[in-house]
Amino acid sequence: MNKLFRIRSSVLIFPMLALSIVSGCRPADSSPITITERRAIAAKLEQLVTEAYDFSKPDVGKRLLALYADSGRVISAAGGRVTTTHDELQAEIFRFWGRVGRNMRQPRFILGSNYVDIVTRDAAVMTFTYSIPHITPQGTAHTVGGAWTTFWRRNGGRWMIVQEHLSDTPESTAAGPSV
Numbered sequence: 001m002n003k004l005f006r007i008r009s010s011v012l013i014f015p016m017l018a019l020s021i022v023s024g025c026r027p028a029d030s031s032p033i034t035i036t037e038r039r040a041i042a043a044k045l046e047q048l049v050t051e052a053y054d055f056s057k058p059d060v061g062k063r064l065l066a067l068y069a070d071s072g073r074v075i076s077a078a079g080g081r082v083t084t085t086h087d088e089l090q091a092e093i094f095r096f097w098g099r100v101g102r103n104m105r106q107p108r109f110i111l112g113s114n115y116v117d118i119v120t121r122d123a124a125v126m127t128f129t130y131s132i133p134h135i136t137p138q139g140t141a142h143t144v145g146g147a148w149t150t151f152w153r154r155n156g157g158r159w160m161i162v163q164e165h166l167s168d169t170p171e172s173t174a175a176g177p178s179v
Contacts, residue, residue, distance in 0.1 A: 033120075037121065041124055042116035042126075044159060046111065046114060048159060049067065049128075050109065050111055052064050052067050053109035053130075055104070055107040055109065060097060060101060065089070068160055069161065070086055070160075072162075074161070074162055076088075076089050076092065076164050076165075077165040077166070078166035079166070079168070103136065103137050104132070104134035104135070104136075105134060105136070105137070107134035109130065110130060110131045110145075112128060112129035112145075115128065122153060122154040123151070123152065123154070124151075124152045125149065125152070126150045126152060128148055129145065130145055130146065130147075131143050131144070132145060145168070146168040146169050148164065148166045148167070149165045150164045151164070
């Protein structure tokens, strides 16, 4: 009888032990993400991008850089180049702003089609189109734009881009009007 009890006890203990281990490994909040939470996260990401690209405010380069993780690996694919560190990304952003951005007169950031997939409460993917109409130094109207996919992670309450891919529209990369 004692041997039978030990066998039955061990048969029950192993599944209970396995269940407790698996339960202990799950995130604290594994409940489904509600529609309200999804909408709030999507709205927050949209707000972060549009505020960073508000060209009427000073320090555009710093605000653009503030969208990204400030440590660890940050992958950015844009203009046929890939950067993998915060320092490389910073150099690319400031190079773009120094070469192109500072020459724009009256630039406006326009967020186009916007798609946000919430992966978890702390991770999301946002793909959108954008355009930046402006006046060139020669006084002509011009627009740069494209599509941008960003992977965001929330850490310590702060949403930040940890990976991105920008794709310019052909008009943005054209050398100029054909003769």
